[in-house]
Amino acid sequence: MGYKQYTEAAPGAPAVTVLVCAWNELENLTELLPLLDAQDYPEFEVLVLDDRSSDGTHDFLKKHVFDWEYVRFIRIDTEHKHITPKKYALSVGMKHARYPIALMTDADCRPTGTNWITSMVAQLSDGKDIVLGFSPYIRKAGLLNWFIRCETFYTAVQYLSFARTGWPYMGVGRNLMYRTSLFFATKGFYTHKGVVGGDDDLFMNQAATPENTAINLDPNSFMYSVPKTSWNSWFVQKKRHLSVGKLYKARYKFLLGLLSGSHVGVWVVGLACLVYGIYSQDLLFLQILGGAFVLRWLVQAIVLGSINKRLDRTVEVYSFLFMDLAFFVYYLFMGFMLLIRRKAKVQWR
Known part of the structure; x- marks a missing residue:
């Protein structure tokens, strides 16, 4: 469109x-x-x-x-x-x-x-x-x-x-x-x-x-x-943004949680399978696992690449793979930080 x-x-x-x-x-x-x-x-x-x-x-x-x-x-x-x-x-x-x-x-x-x-x-x-x-x-x-x-x-x-x-x-x-x-x-x-x-x-x-x-x-x-x-000023900003998410309507909290949870889940399962494949020395299993992730990144490149063009190429296309991994780490880190700092004061800046 x-x-x-x-x-x-x-x-x-x-x-x-x-x-x-x-x-x-x-x-x-x-x-x-x-x-x-x-x-x-x-x-x-x-x-x-x-x-x-x-x-x-x-x-x-x-x-x-x-x-x-x-x-x-x-x-x-x-x-x-x-x-x-x-x-x-x-x-x-x-x-x-x-x-x-x-x-x-x-x-x-x-x-x-x-x-x-x-x-x-x-x-x-x-x-x-x-x-x-x-x-x-x-x-x-x-x-x-x-x-x-x-x-x-x-x-x-x-x-x-x-x-x-x-x-x-x-x-x-x-x-x-x-x-x-x-x-x-x-x-x-x-x-x-x-x-x-x-x-x-x-x-x-x-x-x-x-x-x-x-x-x-x-x-x-x-x-x-x-x-x-x-990084500190960015973290203060993100903590403020994420702290209001708990007040979203229930259906949006569920859908957004499903998005981030599935992102983390794919990587957790993928890494667990990688460890198992290396430990068992199952080459076919590792090839299937690699193919699944290559397919994931290919779909991301096509879908996100098209949207990226519409949004003034905000992100370099070649970095989509690294972005996928970065968000896995980001979701884990922010989830952990929000849990241990639940009562920390949130500021406008």
């Missing part, structure tokens, strides 16, 4: 409020805001939610806000015990949004061009209230960057495929659009207001349906994100 590139807003396209939460994001905002202000769309605003920043963000915004045509900001000075900071900031943004369509991104993101808003809004036709976008990470050297891109790609394969088949369960807040009326009709983040994270996936878990959700694979809609550069 092909995609259509949207480079011009349709007549009567609705006005859009772009919401950007920023907590000590001065360096990123200096790069992002000019790119958002330059979007080629008839009517929109960029609303920066300066959440208690202490790095000069507030002074920067006050000084430069008039340099841009579409940017304005709100300063948030307080924290509230009943709701986590980012969800409070987004809720404030929703209440102060001038327009009926909210498009979310983060300060460390960069649009691919000037048609990001146009492409996302184009998917709102046919009564859709939600558009799930794709947000890959910028490619850099190193093992961490490679794995971040692999994990982002595989997550996108899951949530975009589920949504296409009528089972939308999450989106990513770096590139997510929905109507403000939907936000208020579902009481926003009320059911998970005290949970750190989940402003995207938990909200989608409660608000997304097969009828109201669309996905966007148009390259003009991709929103690239600056990746973490240390």
Whole structure:
């Protein structure tokens, strides 16, 4: 199924409020805001939610806000015990949004061009209230960057495929659009207001349906994100993401658990069979085992390779085999870490 590139807003396209939460994001905002202000769309605003920043963000915004045509900001000075900071900031943004369509991104993101808003809004036709976008990470050297891109790609394969088949369960807040009326009709983040994270996936878990959700694979809609550069910062981020999974609807927890469990199971059985084959010196058994894994990797190369092309070649095709092994190790490691650190405090950053 092909995609259509949207480079011009349709007549009567609705006005859009772009919401950007920023907590000590001065360096990123200096790069992002000019790119958002330059979007080629008839009517929109960029609303920066300066959440208690202490790095000069507030002074920067006050000084430069008039340099841009579409940017304005709100300063948030307080924290509230009943709701986590980012969800409070987004809720404030929703209440102060001038327009009926909210498009979310983060300060460390960069649009691919000037048609990001146009492409996302184009998917709102046919009564859709939600558009799930794709947000890959910028490619850099190193093992961490490679794995971040692999994990982002595989997550996108899951949530975009589920949504296409009528089972939308999450989106990513770096590139997510929905109507403000939907936000208020579902009481926003009320059911998970005290949970750190989940402003995207938990909200989608409660608000997304097969009828109201669309996905966007148009390259003009991709929103690239600056990746973490240390394993520790990446782990903090992943721990936050995974901690909200237990609050998903039961059917999604089951299906996602089945996916990761089958991945681990294949490798556990495969390695056990390898040990048995070597120990028993059964050459035929080892050949059958090798053939089964070669077939597995061939199917992966065909299916994931096709999707990878649609997603701007996020992952190098030749690394699919290594990605398969890396996810086996990843699932084991994260499962173990979540078990031994169940009571550790989860942070926005």
